[in-house]
Amino acid sequence: MTHLTLDKVSVHYDGQPAPAVERVSLDIGKSDSGRGDFVVLVGRSGCGKTSLLNVAAGLVEPAGGLATVDGRPITGPGSDRAVVFQNDALFPWLTARENVAFALRLRGVPADKRARRADELLSLVKLGDAGDKRIWELSGGMRQRVGLARALAAEPEFLLLDEPLGALDALTRERMQTTLLDLWAAAQVGVLMVTHGIEEALVLATRIVVLAPGPGHVVRTFETHFGRRYAAGEPIRAIKADPAFAAARAELTDAIFEGEAA
Numbered sequence: 001m002t003h004l005t006l007d008k009v010s011v012h013y014d015g016q017p018a019p020a021v022e023r024v025s026l027d028i029g030k031s032d033s034g035r036g037d038f039v040v041l042v043g044r045s046g047c048g049k050t051s052l053l054n055v056a057a058g059l060v061e062p063a064g065g066l067a068t069v070d071g072r073p074i075t076g077p078g079s080d081r082a083v084v085f086q087n088d089a090l091f092p093w094l095t096a097r098e099n100v101a102f103a104l105r106l107r108g109v110p111a112d113k114r115a116r117r118a119d120e121l122l123s124l125v126k127l128g129d130a131g132d133k134r135i136w137e138l139s140g141g142m143r144q145r146v147g148l149a150r151a152l153a154a155e156p157e158f159l160l161l162d163e164p165l166g167a168l169d170a171l172t173r174e175r176m177q178t179t180l181l182d183l184w185a186a187a188q189v190g191v192l193m194v195t196h197g198i199e200e201a202l203v204l205a206t207r208i209v210v211l212a213p214g215p216g217h218v219v220r221t222f223e224t225h226f227g228r229r230y231a232a233g234e235p236i237r238a239i240k241a242d243p244a245f246a247a248a249r250a251e252l253t254d255a256i257f258e259g260e261a262a
């Protein structure tokens with residue numbers, strides 16, 4: 001098991017009177033033989049979700065506490081952690097395969113191996129037939145899949161996703177949720193993801209961490225099992241129709257809006 005750990009991490013941006021995040025602890029485990037953790041951060045806007053993801057990515061330095069991978073302090077971005085943002089830039093004039101192959105080239109994968117590996121990664125995100133398509137020919141959901149395939153090219157231990165599905169229409173978004181679960185199950189990565197979708201959090205997470213602002217702190221942690229049920233073969237629609245799912249949604253909604261003035 002490999003662990004990405006934030007231990008009582010605080011974030012304080014230069015020139016700001018108050019910290020953005022105070023003493024947040026998170027742990028994302030990644031197993032070499034089975035599924036890792038799928039940790040989802042939820043909470044109202046401004047509660048520090050992106051700040052925490054950026055600490056994990058090594059883009060923001062904590063003002064207090066410690067961020068580590070297997071005990072080694074995170075001092076910057078690394079190929080062990082791949083980040084996908086909401087509107088990640090692909091090269092529009094290249095094909096899907098070339099976009100992924102570019103990431104492989106940066107990793108030092110020899111030229112003769114790149115195309116095949118790129119196709120394998122595209123298959124993993126269910127874009128096996130689209131390798132020859134140029135980015136401008138692809139829908140938003142397909143582009144986001146290419147972005148995920150490109151992130152996986154680095155063979156990361158952890159995927160860090162900041163509202164990766166936020167720009168997609170509802171139907172595409174639902175389909176991408178199962179793609180993410182398939183990918184999580186197949187690629188054996190640990191995932192830290194930010195979303196503002198309550199249902200999305202429940203469908204995907206093995207653990208949901210609810211944050212509240214002023215400064216950002218953890219108010220609740222839920223261990224959930226809906227994503228594991230999908231990974232074990234249960235249809236997503238059946239899972240969402242389960243009364244336990246509705247109950248969990250109500251409880252999570254309460255936790256997010258608790259303490260907020262009506």
Ligand SMILES: Nc1ncnc2c1ncn2[C@@H]1O[C@H](COP(=O)(O)OP(=O)(O)O)[C@@H](O)[C@H]1O
Pocket residue numbers: 013014016020043044045046047048049050051052216
């Ligand atoms: N680069 C920055 N400089 C100064 N303040 C920032 C910066 N990034 C975020 N903040 C502030 O930190 C708080 C948390 O922001 P953020 O992590 O983006 O929250 P979330 O992603 O949950 O909406 C907010 O008050 C935001 O305005």
Ligand SMILES: [Mg+2]
Pocket residue numbers: 049050051194
């Ligand atoms: Mg954010």
